Amino acid sequence: MNDLYSAYGLDYTDPDCDFLNINLDEDTPLFVDAYAMYRSSNTHMQSGHEILRNFMTATLLGLKKYLEDPTIINNLWISKCFSEPKGTGIGLAKNGHKGRGSHDVKCQQIITALRHSKAVETGELEDLEELLLVIEGIGSDTISDITLNIAKKSFIEYTQEKCSKLNITVKPTEEKIRYFCKIDNKWKSGHFDLPHLEVGKDKTLSYLIFIPNEVLEKNMAYGCNYFYTNIATPVYVDQVLRAGLSFIYSLKDGSKRVNKREMRKKDEYKGGKKKMDSFISKNPKSLKEYRKTVADKRYKRNQDNKKQNNDDSE
Known part of the structure; x- marks a missing residue:
C-alpha cells in the first residue's frame, strides 16, 4: 500500500x-x-x-x-x-x-x-x-x-x-x-x-x-437506529403494556411481554428520523439518557476494538 x-x-x-x-x-x-x-x-x-x-x-x-x-x-x-x-x-x-x-x-x-x-x-x-x-x-x-x-x-x-x-x-x-x-x-x-x-x-x-x-x-456512537432500539422502544413497550394492546402476550409465570415485531408495524411505534425527532420533543430527557448510556457504551466498545486490533498487529 x-x-x-x-x-x-x-x-x-x-x-x-x-x-x-x-x-x-x-x-x-x-x-x-x-x-x-x-x-x-x-x-x-x-x-x-x-x-x-x-x-x-x-x-x-x-x-x-x-x-x-x-x-x-x-x-x-x-x-x-x-x-x-x-x-x-x-x-x-x-x-x-x-x-x-x-x-x-x-x-x-x-x-x-x-x-x-x-x-x-x-x-x-x-x-x-x-x-x-x-x-x-x-x-x-x-x-x-x-x-x-x-x-x-x-x-x-x-x-x-x-x-x-x-x-x-x-x-x-x-x-x-x-x-x-x-x-x-x-x-x-x-x-x-x-x-x-x-x-x-x-x-x-x-x-x-x-x-x-x-x-x-466505522460505526459512530450516535445513530438513529441505536436511539430507536435502546431509548424509544422501551418507552413504547411501556406504553403498549399500560394500554393493554392486542400484541401483548403472557409468559407461563403470568408476566406480560410485547411482541415488538407486531408493535413496530403500528405507525405510532415505528422508527426513522422524523419519528425520533417527535419522540425527543416529547421525551426531553431521552437525549441525555442516550448520551450517558448508549453512546458511552458504543464509544467504549469502539475504543476496546481498536486497542484489540493494535495488540493483534504487534
Missing part, C-alpha cells in the same frame, strides 16, 4: 504515531466521530469539540431569530465552507481522494430541516452529533465532513504538533483553508504550514491533515 507512514519512514509502534496511516491512493472508509472528540483527552480534540458546540449554539440562536434575521444562520451554514474536506484520506470517495466537491454538504436543506425539527423547537438538541438522530440526509459521511470543516483548525494544529515531534517537513499551503473561529464565531480562512504528498490515482500534490485514530470510527 502507498501510505503516509512509508512515505515518511514512520514506525507505527512509536507512541506519537497515533494518527491514521493515510492510504495515499484512495480514501479509507472511516469517519470522524464528534462524540469521540468529546471523550478524547487530547487538547486539540477537546478544543475542536468546543468549537463544534459553539457552532451549534450559534446555529440554535440563528434558528430562533430566523424570521427576524435569516442572515444569522445563513452566515453559519455557508455552502463553500462545507466542501469535501481535503487531505484527510477518509470517507467514501471511490477511485481516489475526497476534495473534488462532488458531495458537498447541502446547507440550505439542513437549515430547512432544522427549522422544521420539533426537537430543535423544544430546545432539546445541543450537540452536532445529535443531528444524526433527527435530520434526514445526514449520515456518517456527511456529519464527519461537517465536523472536520467546522473544527478544521484544531486538526491542523494537531497535525503541526505531530510534524514537529516526528520531524516531518511542512510548507505553506498554496490555497487558503477555511475554518470556524471559536473566538469570533464566524468563518475565516488562512494559509497553514502542513505536510504535502502526492495523493489519488492522478498523483496530485496535496496538503495533508492528520486525524487521531481515537476519533475515527
Whole structure:
C-alpha cells in the first residue's frame, strides 16, 4: 500500500504515531466521530469539540431569530465552507481522494430541516452529533465532513504538533483553508504550514491533515437506529403494556411481554428520523439518557476494538 507512514519512514509502534496511516491512493472508509472528540483527552480534540458546540449554539440562536434575521444562520451554514474536506484520506470517495466537491454538504436543506425539527423547537438538541438522530440526509459521511470543516483548525494544529515531534517537513499551503473561529464565531480562512504528498490515482500534490485514530470510527456512537432500539422502544413497550394492546402476550409465570415485531408495524411505534425527532420533543430527557448510556457504551466498545486490533498487529 502507498501510505503516509512509508512515505515518511514512520514506525507505527512509536507512541506519537497515533494518527491514521493515510492510504495515499484512495480514501479509507472511516469517519470522524464528534462524540469521540468529546471523550478524547487530547487538547486539540477537546478544543475542536468546543468549537463544534459553539457552532451549534450559534446555529440554535440563528434558528430562533430566523424570521427576524435569516442572515444569522445563513452566515453559519455557508455552502463553500462545507466542501469535501481535503487531505484527510477518509470517507467514501471511490477511485481516489475526497476534495473534488462532488458531495458537498447541502446547507440550505439542513437549515430547512432544522427549522422544521420539533426537537430543535423544544430546545432539546445541543450537540452536532445529535443531528444524526433527527435530520434526514445526514449520515456518517456527511456529519464527519461537517465536523472536520467546522473544527478544521484544531486538526491542523494537531497535525503541526505531530510534524514537529516526528520531524516531518511542512510548507505553506498554496490555497487558503477555511475554518470556524471559536473566538469570533464566524468563518475565516488562512494559509497553514502542513505536510504535502502526492495523493489519488492522478498523483496530485496535496496538503495533508492528520486525524487521531481515537476519533475515527466505522460505526459512530450516535445513530438513529441505536436511539430507536435502546431509548424509544422501551418507552413504547411501556406504553403498549399500560394500554393493554392486542400484541401483548403472557409468559407461563403470568408476566406480560410485547411482541415488538407486531408493535413496530403500528405507525405510532415505528422508527426513522422524523419519528425520533417527535419522540425527543416529547421525551426531553431521552437525549441525555442516550448520551450517558448508549453512546458511552458504543464509544467504549469502539475504543476496546481498536486497542484489540493494535495488540493483534504487534
